[in-house]
Amino acid sequence: MARTLSHLSARLTPWLVPAAILLGWQAAASAGLVSTRFMPAPTDVIAAGIAAARSGELWTNLGVSFLRAATGFLIGGSIGFGLGLANGLSRLSERLTDTTLQMIRNIPHLSLIPLVILWFGIDEEAKLFLVAIGVFFPIYANTLHGIRSVDPQLIEMGRVYGMSSGTLFRRVILPGALPSVFVGLRYALGIMWLTLIVAETISASSGLGYMAMQAREFMLVDVVVLAIVIYAGLGKAADALTRVLERSFLAWNPAYRNI
Amino acid sequence: MLATTLSAHEDVKTAVRRAAPRAGAAPPEATRQAGEGVGVTLRGVSKSFDGHVVLSGLDLHIPAGQFVAVVGRSGCGKSTLLRLILGLEAPSDGRIAFESRAQRSPTKRIMFQEPRLLPWARVVDNVAVGLGEAGSRAAKRERALAVLAEVGLAEKVGNWPATLSGGQRQRVALARALVSRPGLLALDEPLGALDALTRIEMQAMIERIWRAQGFTAILVTHDVAEAAAMADRILVVEDGRVALDLKVDVPRPRRHGDPDLAALEGRILDHLLRDRPPA
Numbered sequence: 001m002a003r004t005l006s007h008l009s010a011r012l013t014p015w016l017v018p019a020a021i022l023l024g025w026q027a028a029a030s031a032g033l034v035s036t037r038f039m040p041a042p043t044d045v046i047a048a049g050i051a052a053a054r055s056g057e058l059w060t061n062l063g064v065s066f067l068r069a070a071t072g073f074l075i076g077g078s079i080g081f082g083l084g085l086a087n088g089l090s091r092l093s094e095r096l097t098d099t100t101l102q103m104i105r106n107i108p109h110l111s112l113i114p115l116v117i118l119w120f121g122i123d124e125e126a127k128l129f130l131v132a133i134g135v136f137f138p139i140y141a142n143t144l145h146g147i148r149s150v151d152p153q154l155i156e157m158g159r160v161y162g163m164s165s166g167t168l169f170r171r172v173i174l175p176g177a178l179p180s181v182f183v184g185l186r187y188a189l190g191i192m193w194l195t196l197i198v199a200e201t202i203s204a205s206s207g208l209g210y211m212a213m214q215a216r217e218f219m220l221v222d223v224v225v226l227a228i229v230i231y232a233g234l235g236k237a238a239d240a241l242t243r244v245l246e247r248s249f250l251a252w253n254p255a256y257r258n259i
Numbered sequence: 260m261l262a263t264t265l266s267a268h269e270d271v272k273t274a275v276r277r278a279a280p281r282a283g284a285a286p287p288e289a290t291r292q293a294g295e296g297v298g299v300t301l302r303g304v305s306k307s308f309d310g311h312v313v314l315s316g317l318d319l320h321i322p323a324g325q326f327v328a329v330v331g332r333s334g335c336g337k338s339t340l341l342r343l344i345l346g347l348e349a350p351s352d353g354r355i356a357f358e359s360r361a362q363r364s365p366t367k368r369i370m371f372q373e374p375r376l377l378p379w380a381r382v383v384d385n386v387a388v389g390l391g392e393a394g395s396r397a398a399k400r401e402r403a404l405a406v407l408a409e410v411g412l413a414e415k416v417g418n419w420p421a422t423l424s425g426g427q428r429q430r431v432a433l434a435r436a437l438v439s440r441p442g443l444l445a446l447d448e449p450l451g452a453l454d455a456l457t458r459i460e461m462q463a464m465i466e467r468i469w470r471a472q473g474f475t476a477i478l479v480t481h482d483v484a485e486a487a488a489m490a491d492r493i494l495v496v497e498d499g500r501v502a503l504d505l506k507v508d509v510p511r512p513r514r515h516g517d518p519d520l521a522a523l524e525g526r527i528l529d530h531l532l533r534d535r536p537p538a
Binding site for chain 1: 371
């Protein structure tokens with residue numbers, strides 16, 4: 001019983017601060033300390049959420065944004081992972097591409113928005129392109145770093161024990177690079193949302209960012225705040241997903257065992 | 260960096276094949292009996308790196324099943340000698356030949372100074388690495404379990420290496436080296452990082468398994484007492500040559516603090532320390 005209680009309190013503790021902020025916010029709004037024209041009360045935001053969910057507008061926009069994020073992530077992430085592997089394993093590939101990639105990396109990808117609008121207009125490609133580029137670099141850099149930092153003594157051991165190149169990759173190099181790949185994954189998920197929201201806010205005709213911009217034009221501040229709260233929730237969900245993956249793939253690593 | 264080492268390794272592999280021309284039909288592993296050590300003969304073996312001579316004109320015969328310890332100062336070339344015998348490096352000059360009563364090409368295994376276990380593989384899977392890629396998973400697992408029981412780790416087969424003590428990890432590494440029933444076991448200072456008591460236990464365990472299986476053992480060590488306690492024969496390597504070649508005529512099991520061993524140890528230390536200012 002005591003153990004269940006302490007377990008429960010351990011799970012609840014992280015939510016104390018958000019709950020306190022929410023309560024304080026509600027109290028301030030109800031007491032009239034902040035004008036609801038600029039900052040709606042949490043209850044108003046919830047009401048706006050229910051209304052948007054009822055009309056189906058919320059689900060459509062959420063679905064559109066999610067699909068864009070996932071597609072862009074898959075495209076950029078797989079190219080980044082592939083190039084990271086190639087450049088980590090092959091000197092030639094690294095010589096050929098790494099300098100170019102490092103140069104492109106230093107361009108803030110959001111600065112490409114005007115160019116991307118010229119190229120693709122405000123169609124899907126524009127958003128996918130931006131998300132893919134944003135996601136590419138953290139995954140590329142961390143995969144490359146992960147492969148570089150695999151213990152050379154383990155690689156020598158694998159060779160001495162007669163592993164073929166394929167087995168060596170599967171049993172030594174890839175698992176050794178995985179913790180670093182996961183670091184890249186976390187960064188990439190954050191950048192994925194950031195890029196998508198910015199792109200949707202600037203140029204879109206659907207999606208969460210578009211919903212927020214639309215609401216701003218009609219001064220529907222509760223919907224604007226609703227969109228922001230949803231971003232927070234999505235960010236938390238993405239983070240929770242990577243934690244689950246880390247815990248199952250990196251169970252051998254004492255650093256990940258008790259997160 | 261990986262790519263370059265990969266191709267370098269290919270060269271080493273061919274060199275091994277040249278050095279060990281015997282590659283007959285291999286009988287199933289399980290039919291191998293104890294007492295199948297591999298004899299090693301070096302003829303005029305030299306090794307230099309970038310013009311710096313590490314070993315020069317080495318002639319050496321290690322009979323099958325012998326336990327040889329190689330001692331010497333840091334940088335005397337003892338580890339290079341081990342790497343040459345294992346085929347990890349190709350000699351600059353000379354030949355290395357192996358003879359084995361078994362029909363198959365002899366397996367040579369090494370135990371490193373560090374355990375070098377795969378942190379992401381459970382203990383039993385780490386041991387199975389020693390069996391190579393051929394064979395069914397179940398059969399490999401069974402043999403790995405048997406060897407783990409032999410080194411006293413039957414309880415730990417499902418553990419991650421991170422949960423083991425240093426001595427236990429080194430026992431897993433020993434099991435991995437022995438699971439393929441090698442004809443030759445090279446030990447590159449495998450006990451250097453262990454505490455004194457664990458080290459003595461490990462020495463006894465390696466000696467016991469060596470007596471049971473009969474492989475040829477080559478132990479490179481800094482520790483002259485360890486060499487005297489375990490080996491049939493001690494080679495003192497100095498300036499790229501064998502400066503002393505001593506037989507250890509003390510019956511086994513040996514007792515720590517045996518006066519004959521202590522005398523031998525003193526003789527080797529005197530040799531290593533003479534004419535040299537203290538470091």
